[in-house]
Amino acid sequence: MSIVLTIANNKGGVGKTLVTLAIASTITWLQKNEPSLLPNTMRKLPILVVDTDPQANTTEALGIDPVEVPVNILELYENPSVIETTSGLSLLQASPKQKNIVVVPSSIKLESISNTLPSQIDGRTRLKDAIDRVKEYYSLVIIDTPPSLGIFTQNAVVAADTILIPLTLTKHALLGVSNMLTFLVTAKKSQNPNLNVLGLLVNAYDKRYRLQTTLLKAIQKEYGIFSFETIIPTSSRMVENIAARRNLLHNIAADHRSILVDLLKELFRRVDKPVSFHKG
Numbered sequence: 001m002s003i004v005l006t007i008a009n010n011k012g013g014v015g016k017t018l019v020t021l022a023i024a025s026t027i028t029w030l031q032k033n034e035p036s037l038l039p040n041t042m043r044k045l046p047i048l049v050v051d052t053d054p055q056a057n058t059t060e061a062l063g064i065d066p067v068e069v070p071v072n073i074l075e076l077y078e079n080p081s082v083i084e085t086t087s088g089l090s091l092l093q094a095s096p097k098q099k100n101i102v103v104v105p106s107s108i109k110l111e112s113i114s115n116t117l118p119s120q121i122d123g124r125t126r127l128k129d130a131i132d133r134v135k136e137y138y139s140l141v142i143i144d145t146p147p148s149l150g151i152f153t154q155n156a157v158v159a160a161d162t163i164l165i166p167l168t169l170t171k172h173a174l175l176g177v178s179n180m181l182t183f184l185v186t187a188k189k190s191q192n193p194n195l196n197v198l199g200l201l202v203n204a205y206d207k208r209y210r211l212q213t214t215l216l217k218a219i220q221k222e223y224g225i226f227s228f229e230t231i232i233p234t235s236s237r238m239v240e241n242i243a244a245r246r247n248l249l250h251n252i253a254a255d256h257r258s259i260l261v262d263l264l265k266e267l268f269r270r271v272d273k274p275v276s277f278h279k280g
Contacts, residue, residue, distance in 0.1 A: 002045075002135040003271060005142050006160035009167070010183070011176035012147035015203040015232075017057045018242070019166040020144045022203075022232060023267065024049055025248035026260045027140060028100045037261065039268070045139035048092070050131065051106035052156055053146040059105040063097035063245040072107040077117060077155075080130035092134075097245040102138070110152065117151045124151070124191065128159035149183050157187045162196045162271055168204045169212040173219065198270045199223075201263075203232035225275050230263040 005023070007016045024047045027038065035043040051058040052073060056066035066072065071091050075082055083091055095101040117123045127143070135141050143156040157163065165180060167173055177200070188195040200223055206212055220227050237252045249257050 002041075002048075002138045002141055004131060004135060004159055004161045005140060005267075006145060006156045006163050007142065007166060008145045008153055008156060008163055008180070009165050009176065010147060010149045010153070010180050011172070013170075014147075014168050015166045016053075016144055016147075017061060018203055018232070018238070018248075019164065019201060020049060020058050020142050021061055021242060021248050022238075022260055022263065023140075024101050024142055025098065026264050028098060029247055029249040029257075030261070030264070031100060037265075042139040045137065046100040046102050048102050048104070048131075048135070048138040048141045049095075050104040050127070050141065050143045050156075052110075052127070052152045053106055053144055054108055054110040054152075055146070056106040056108060058144045059103060061242050061245060062095040062101060062103050064093050064095065064103055064105050066105055066107055069093060069105045069107075072105045072110075074107045074110055074113065076104060076130050077110075077113055077126050080126045081133070083130045084133050098247050114151055124154050124158050127155035131159050149179070154187070157184065157195070158191050160192065160195060162198050164198045164201055164267070166201050166203055167219065169202060169206075169215045169219075171211065171215070173215050174222070196271065196274045198267065199226045199228050199275055201228045201230070201232070204234045205231050206234040228263070228266060228270075230259060230266045232259065232263065 007020050009016060027042060027047055030038050031043060049058060059066045076091055091104055093103045093105055095103055131141055143159060145153045145156045163184060184197050202216060233256060235252060235256050238248055241248050241250050249260060
């Protein structure tokens with residue numbers, strides 16, 4: 001059965017879209033070029049990317065116009081069973097730019113239910129209800145989330161088997177991490193006891209800047225092995241690929257591609273052998 005991976009951080013600008021695309025793109029690139037590096041269950045089945053952020057950046061990066069798409073995640077939240085119906089199949093949009101990635105597109109109108117959904121008895125489980133109906137058809141389900149701890153992130157955490165927390169190295173890099181971890185501890189106790197928090201993933205790292213190197217060392221000291229060993233470097237080619245709706249690994253430097261493959265390997269290891277949070 002497919003793993004459901006949620007990418008979450010209540011702070012904005014930390015690279016959630018980049019990390020979502022990095023994982024999905026690396027899997028599909030390996031499916032085409034080096035399938036032997038993937039588990040058997042991931043070598044053919046597509047990736048399902050679920051965009052729960054009303055900004056819809058991931059939806060757009062995968063080549064889908066969130067305004068023009070006929071059906072989107074709003075319908076799924078309103079009726080989780082719609083995903084099993086003939087009309088509901090239009091929720092699942094094959095990325096026109098990236099082979100073997102299927103998308104549940106977000107909507108700028110998603111905020112219209114942000115005040116009413118929490119009051120519903122099943123308001124925090126609707127995303128899980130929908131994903132559970134289809135996840136067996138995918139090698140991995142990745143949920144991208146908005147920069148908040150609101151109802152859409154709550155749904156994504158309840159639906160998840162695993163959580164990955166991305167970070168970028170700014171002077172405010174650690175702000176919000178403590179709140180995020182507290183939120184996840186509470187969610188694990190009260191709503192999702194099997195939740196596995198994989199750790200913190202630094203991305204967009206530029207070693208030319210002393211401040212970034214200093215912050216990286218501080219994070220590694222503060223969070224120890226809870227911080228991923230793999231670090232995604234900054235890359236103008238990756239940024240260009242996102243803008244052009246291409247696979248993130250398209251024509252990037254060989255060492256950067258190797259880093260993304262290493263990230264996937266480390267992610268698999270952490271799924272198999274969870275790392276408990278501790279400082280230092």
